[in-house]
Amino acid sequence: MADLMRSNGKIYVVVAVLGLVLIGLLFYVIILDKRMSRIEKEGKEK
Amino acid sequence: MDVPRVDNVRESIRNLYYHVPMWFGMVFLMLTSVVYSILYLKRQDLKYDIYAVQFANTAIVFGILGLTTGMIWAHFTWGYFWSNDPKQVNAAIALLIYFGYLLMRGSIVDDQQRAQLSAVFNIFAFSALVALLFIVPRLTDSLHPGSDGGNPGFDTSDVDTRMRIVFWPAVAGFTLLGVWITSLHVRITLYRNKILGISE
Numbered sequence: 001m002a003d004l005m006r007s008n009g010k011i012y013v014v015v016a017v018l019g020l021v022l023i024g025l026l027f028y029v030i031i032l033d034k035r036m037s038r039i040e041k042e043g044k045e046k
Numbered sequence: 047m048d049v050p051r052v053d054n055v056r057e058s059i060r061n062l063y064y065h066v067p068m069w070f071g072m073v074f075l076m077l078t079s080v081v082y083s084i085l086y087l088k089r090q091d092l093k094y095d096i097y098a099v100q101f102a103n104t105a106i107v108f109g110i111l112g113l114t115t116g117m118i119w120a121h122f123t124w125g126y127f128w129s130n131d132p133k134q135v136n137a138a139i140a141l142l143i144y145f146g147y148l149l150m151r152g153s154i155v156d157d158q159q160r161a162q163l164s165a166v167f168n169i170f171a172f173s174a175l176v177a178l179l180f181i182v183p184r185l186t187d188s189l190h191p192g193s194d195g196g197n198p199g200f201d202t203s204d205v206d207t208r209m210r211i212v213f214w215p216a217v218a219g220f221t222l223l224g225v226w227i228t229s230l231h232v233r234i235t236l237y238r239n240k241i242l243g244i245s246e
Contacts, residue, residue: 020115
């Protein structure tokens with residue numbers, strides 16, 4: 001793993017960082033989805 | 047796009063397009079958040095409180111991503127995930143203060159009281175952020191680049207012109223992405239309050 005990350009001029013470090021940013025933002029949007037589902041349910045109950 | 051050859055950083059120099067815009071985005075979003083907090087204190091409208099907390103939420107997500115992407119980058123360039131670099135430590139302290147902001151909000155039941163107290167807390171939190179990220183680093187040395195590491199900004203000698211062409215649009219793009227996701231959170235919260243009959 002460490003060798004892979006240091007191969008090809010450490011380009012996989014950029015891949016890891018970009019991947020983490022995308023996963024993080026995706027996770028934040030999933031939270032939004034969950035909040036919307038909860039609010040839809042609250043609206044129906046009312 | 048060609049990039050400068052820097053020993054020990056090598057191709058990972060391109061992390062400038064992903065790691066650094068997280069911090070720029072975080073600062074812009076926290077600034078927006080504190081502006082809404084001041085607006086709340088001035089107009090006493092709960093709508094501004096919702097804007098303030100949602101901008102702070104997104105800013106914290108950006109901050110966590112900035113910190114974690116920085117740790118990965120640090121591991122393969124400085125040798126350690128965490129080297130107690132002044133900028134690492136200060137950013138972590140700033141995030142802890144904002145966690146305190148969210149904790150405080152979570153512990154108050156009354157809407158008006160929560161809005162009032164957290165607006166004041168937000169002003170202190172943002173002041174601390176400015177001190178931690180823009181003043182303290184100038185007084186010390188750091189592993190980070192930027193006029194021997196101390197300078198939180200960077201000038202012509204720190205960032206290659208070719209990289210700026212990608213860097214600034216990346217800052218704008220990630221910040222606007224954050225603003226957009228925040229606006230979705232705000233809209234759904236306002237809608238919830240409307241259907242549940244909570245006054246604004």
